[in-house]
Amino acid sequence: MSARKSALVIAPGRGTYGKAELGSIARLHGDRFAELIADFDAQRAARGEPTVSELDGAERFSVSTHMRGDVAAPLIYSASILDFLSIDREAYDVVAVAGNSMGWYSALAMGGAVSVADGFRIANAMGTNSQAHGPGGQILFQVVDEDWRAVPGLRDAMFARVADIAARPGHALALSIDLGGMLLFAGNEAGLAALLAEAPPTPGRDPLRLAGHGPFHTPLMQGSADKAQTQLPPSLFAKPMISLVDGRGHIWRRHSSDPAAMWDYSFGHQILAPYDFALSVQVAVKEYAPDVIILLGPGDTLGGAIAQSLIAIEWQGLTNKMDFSDRQRSAPFLFSMSRTDQRKKVIY
Known part of the structure; x- marks a missing residue:
């Protein structure tokens, strides 16, 4: 048998369990992890909440239900941690773990800092707590071109505009999450409205207000941290x-x-200050030089952010989207467990 490959494992955050993922927990994990799913269900039932099995097994996906924090968080955690437990550890040596935003709570359980059951307890509680915040939300801006190369001066211009708006009376605005090629800014309604009106032109997609998201990773989330x-x-x-x-x-x-x-960070800084996902990926690949990166489900929307974060530091010679695509065809290193063909390469 060939030697194990070293792997960096990454857990996704909010917004990744969508219509396409409905039923995926039962379909992918119901037989293998029935006992663990039953524990998650029991935790929810004890709190008088719809169980993971009920939510995942719904007849149809409901934006008003499944995208709420108190529903999305336990579904995403369940899908992520069960994917993690499905990785073939005889083929892959997991050398480090990371997560995006809410995915940090999944990472805590992946890394053994908390038990899998307590990880669910944390994610479930934080899904509810995430709704305890001041008014506001998040807006997504793209700052790379169609080749995933940084647009010269655009990031600096965005941050300068945000700082200017945040200095105005009654305006709260700050970086929420750095996704490499995209930046999430969060704030109150006055700050967000000003940013939409005054932001410099950006390439690709139009700025996107994320439905159902609060002003995460800013001081407006103090109620959630408390x-x-x-x-x-x-x-x-x-x-x-x-x-x-x-x-x-x-x-x-x-x-x-x-x-x-770790407790102090997880329920303080992690909630109230910007989450630099791009930096977490860059530090992890520099420190641990993994042979592969495994992106857990649900969804695979984080794949582009991972690639863009690596392109930004020219990891292993990657300089643009074409380099990444060519590498994935010839010697793939990024495996998304939500893609059937890639999933087969990492599970036992």
């Missing part, structure tokens, strides 16, 4: 068994990281 720190005690955390890279690009190293500090 609830998390009250409901989710530090005793849930332990030293991780796999290194984690967080939304600052900080590495929580296996066997040596302080559980109390």
